[in-house]
Amino acid sequence: MGNLRGKLLPPALAIVFSMLLCGLALVISGANPLSAFGAMVTQVGKGTTLVDIINSTGIYYIAALAVAIGFQMNLFNIGVEGQYRVAAVVAAVVGGSIALPPGIHTLVIIIVGALAGAAWAAIPAILKVTRGVNEVISTIMMNGLAIGFSAYLIRRDVFGELRGNNIRTPEIPSSGWMPGISFGGSGTMFGFLFVAVALGIGYWIMMNRTRFGFELRASGESSTAASAGGVNAKKMVLVSMLLSGAIAGLIGLPEMLGRDHTFSLNFTAGIGFSGIAIALLGRNHPGGIAFGALLWAFLDKSGLALDNVGVPREIVTIMQGSIVLSVVVAYEVVRRVELAAEQRRVGRELGTVGGAA
Amino acid sequence: MSSSTSVRTDDPPAVVLTGITKRFPGVVANSDVHLTVRRGEVHALCGENGAGKSTLMKILYGMQAPDEGTIEVNGEQVRFRTPSDAIKAGIGMVHQHFMLADNLTVQENVVLGAEALHGIGQKARKRIIELSGRTGLNVDPGVLVEQLGVADRQRVEILKVLYRGAKVIILDEPTAVLVPQEVNELFDTVRGMQEQGYTFLFISHKLDEVRAIADSVTVIRRGTTVGSADPKTVSSRQLAEMMVGSELPSPETRESTVTDKVVLDVKGLKLMTPDGSRPILDDVDLVVRSGEVVGIAGVEGNGQTELVETIMGMRKAGSGTITLLDKDLTKLGTLARREAGIGYVPEDRHRHGLLLTQPLWYNRILGYQTRKPAAKGIWLDTDGAKKDTERIVSEFDVRTPGIDVPAAALSGGNQQKLVVGRELSGNPVLLIASHPTRGVDVGAQALIWDEIKRARAAGLAVLLISADLDELIGLSDTIKVMLRGRLVADADPNTVTPEDLGSAMTGAGSTSAAVHETAVVEEGEN
Incomplete structure (x- = not known):
């Protein structure tokens, strides 16, 4: 009861706080915050917005x-x-250049994507394990390299082809597509969403029920206690980084397998950075992350309506930023309050038990 | 014995605490504490760890405000909001852990934060030299603190409070960091200063020392003062029983259970500093047999921590072999060593023993994530872990409302009982216990001693590292002295005294037949 409150209160407070902040920003810029928020909410029911959000x-x-x-x-x-x-380019190139029966073709593309993501993540992982290179710096640099590398791969003299005025990889044959659920005029839901749900369940099981999840959490909680408890820190860095990269390799696939069937210059960028914010928002919990992702998607998609009421769409970015910031602060405050409360509770219960100790 | 001539009874007392109450989350608070310290006396405040001594001293030193009660200094009621209020009233505190900047000189350390008194130049220097005579500090104020030994550092700490005008000096566990010889020097200093009119509040749980130095003793138990005693007539045992409120535990083991079955065999173990400039462990040979407790004595920082961590596989040895029951562990990782049958009670349970924000049952898994009852294959067995945590909680008397509370919510003694209980489960063949009773209350201490003795009787081999020489002598079958990374002497726990061990630990050489030197230590620069 108190536990649940401790989990739900901080994000709720943070969202209210950031709405107030954005409202203030809107008032200062001369717009009516109520009509802006109203426009965002009503937008959900219009056109394909709801399916887009999902x-x-x-x-x-x-x-x-x-x-x-x-x-x-x-x-x-x-x-x-x-x-x-990188994973998306590689998966698109491989998927577009092989012919396999339906289903298997899709599966191969997914596996290739995961492997490519893991391989790209392996470089900073190995650097960290062998040379102690800080993963923040090396992964940021790898991001820069990824842009250049993917642009190189879709050059016309490498794997790319010119279609209209867009450069893209050869189209994946329909045997490699993943069918979605169509809602007619309201859009089509990606079939890959089921994979996402399965990943969430798998993630929860891994974190809570397996030895690997225990070692991962122990390392995060106290690397010294973990090492005294026999957790091999280097192995954990390597495995978790590879796993993280493999899952990252799947991010581009819902759109690719369900809609685009190719990797082109129109590729959606920036999702990885949103993922950082959402993981923070969801406190690494599969349920919390689902909620954070939904909120993020809602802000993204219904924010498009703001242009109609004459409010700059960028206000959404401010709101996303302030939510993350306030959530981090709110969780820390609640965590400290709860720990003190827990200590008081234990002290009180033992005080009544009594006995010289 | 202490000189009671300088204690003046007709003046108003130096410090009077009346009805001090402090409510505090989770730990033993102070409730209705009364304490009267006469001017010019050495007043000892005794109590076990967690009894509330530190809280009380923090209140007197203005670091915390009492919820109820009054403080009088020299007959006047005062209210301290910060330590500087207390300093103004002439109260100074020497903390157990030194608060000195190693890379500054004695003078700079003393003047730091009190520049307004005598400036930072010649005037300050003159004052420091004048005061250092009173503390028995015979070094030039221009010497860097890093060049001083522990005892002199402590004098610098005392000097700091004198410089700020303290007349009443609180010494918080001042002997914890000293070897017996240094303790005697400290006591000489205290007596000398007492004759010059200074008043001391001496906080300790080492009763022999209290009886040797104090003019009067106040005992605190479970947050409240339970009485006073005359140190000249009371025995250590009586005092201890006042502290605990019941019969006393003793580390003494009865008969020897040592067998000739070698469990741990360490040969030629070497470990270099990370930069490779000098050895931390230098050719260590060590054998622990089934049913034997081998104690390692040594001043902290002589390689004991590193020895344990190397045996556990947390540090990589440069050379040498480690064998456990004929199984070569040298190349194995920590987990494999634990699986081979080593239980490990680390010296710092917060850093190495527990996941503090996780529930107790989750902590049960740590170190056992591959074994029953905490795991089945790659899967965690949370039910098994919870059930076994219940067992530990009841068998080891861990005082907790349940196994779902986070480890951080427990007191130090109960945390330690949980760790010891965990490390003794799964039938280990060797237990490595680093300072197993450090910072725990007497009740937990007795229980931990009993459990170690019981496991020893059942054939467990124990490697014990402790700074508590009584514990070491009481529990061990064999004692080895560690100095600068080498095992330099063996001592017989049946005949050795803490003083003998103390001299061997500092490298002063053997002073008794009970200590046999096994290696000659070259005088190095370290």
Whole structure:
């Protein structure tokens, strides 16, 4: 009861606080915050917005899971952004150049994506384990390399082809697509969302029920206690980084397998960074991350309506930023209050038990 | 014996605490504490760890405000909001852990924060030299603190409070960091200063020392003062029983259970500093047999921590072999060594023993994540872990409302009982216990001693590292003295005294037949 309150109160407070902050920003810029928020809410029912939000939620969810695995052991994989970009190009190139029966073709593309993401993440992992290179710095640099590397791979003299005025990889044959659920005029939900749900369940089982999850959490909680308890720190860095990269490698696939069937210059960028914020928002918990991803997707998609009421759409970015900031602060405050309360409770219960100790 | 001539009874007392009450989350608070310290006396405040001594001194030193009660200094009621209020009233505190900047000189350390008194130049220097005579500190104020030994550092701490005008000096566990010989020097200093009119509040749980130095003793138990005693007539045992409120535990083991079955065999173990400049462990040979407790004595920082961590596989030895029951552990990792049958009670339970924000049952898994009852294959067995945590909680008397509370919510003694209980489960063949009773209350101490004795009788081999020489002598079957990374002497726990061990630990050489030197230590620069 108190536990649940401790989990739900901080994000709720943070959202209210950031709405107030954005409202203030809107008032200062001369707009009416109520009509702005109203426009965002009513937008959900219009056109394909609802399905877009759900699709987007799934993509953000995968991204945040990838980040959260590293966060569990205080490993900051900032490189999810680069990992999913490279993985998407490689998966698109492989998927577009092989012919396999339906189903198997899709599966191969997924596996290739995961492997490519893991391979891209392996470089900073190995650097950290062998040379102690800080993963934050190396993954950020790998992000820069990923942009160049993916641009190189889709050059026309490498794997790319010119279609209209867009450069893209050869289209994946329909045997490699993943069918979605169509809602007619309201859009089509990606079939990959089920993979996202499965990943969330798998993540929860791994963190709470397996030895690996225990070692990951122990390393994050106290690296010294973990090492005294026999957890091999280097192995944990390597494995969790590879796992994080493998999941990151799946981020580009919902759109690719369900809609685009190719990697082109229109590729959606920036999801890896959103994943960092969402993992923070969801406290690395699969349920919390789902909620964070949904909120993020809602803000993204219904923020498009703001232009209609004459409010700059960028206000959404301010809101996202302030939510993350306030959530981090709120969790820390609640954590301290709860620990003190717990100590008081234990003290009180033992005080009544009595006995010289 | 202490000189009672300088104690003046007709003046108003130096310090009177009346009805001090402090409520505090989770730990034993002070309730209705009364304490009267006469001017010019050495007044000892005794109590076990966690009894509330530190809280009381923090209140007197203005670091915390009491919820109820009054403080009088020299007959006047005062209210301290910060330590500087207390300093103004002439109360100074020497903390157990020194608060000195190693890379500054004695003078700079003393003047730091009190520049307004005598400046930072010649005037300050003159004052420091004048005061250092009173503390028995015979070094130039321009010497760097890093060049001083522990005892002199302590004098610098005393000097700091004198410089700020303290007349009443609180010494918080001042002997914890000293070897017996240094303790005697400290006591000489205290007596000398007492004759010059200074008043001391001496906080300790070492009763022999209290009886040797104090003019009067106040005992505190479970947050409240339970009485006073005359140190000249009371025995250590009586005092201890006042502290605990019941019969006393003793580390003494009865008969020897040592067998000739070698459990741990360490040969030629070497470990270099990270930069490779000098050895931390230098050719250590060590054998622990089934049913034997081998104690390692040594001043902290002579390689005991590193020895344990190397045996546990947390540090990588440069050379040498480690064998456990004919199994070569040298190349194995920490987990494999634990699985081979080593239980490990680390010296710092917060850093190395527990996941503080996790529930007790989750902590049960740590170190056992591959074994029953905490795991089945790659899966955690949370039910098994919870059930076994219940067992530990009841068998080891861990005082907790349940196994779902975070480890941080327990007191130090109960945390330690949980760690010891965990490390003794799964039938280990060797237990490595580093300072197993440091910072725990007497009740937990007795229980931990009993459990170690019981496991020893059942054939467990124990490697014990402790700074508590009584504990070491009482529990061990064999004592080895560690100095600068080498095992330099063996001592017979049946005949050796803490003083003998003390001299061997400082490298002063053997002073008794009970200590046999096994290696000659070259005088190095370290």
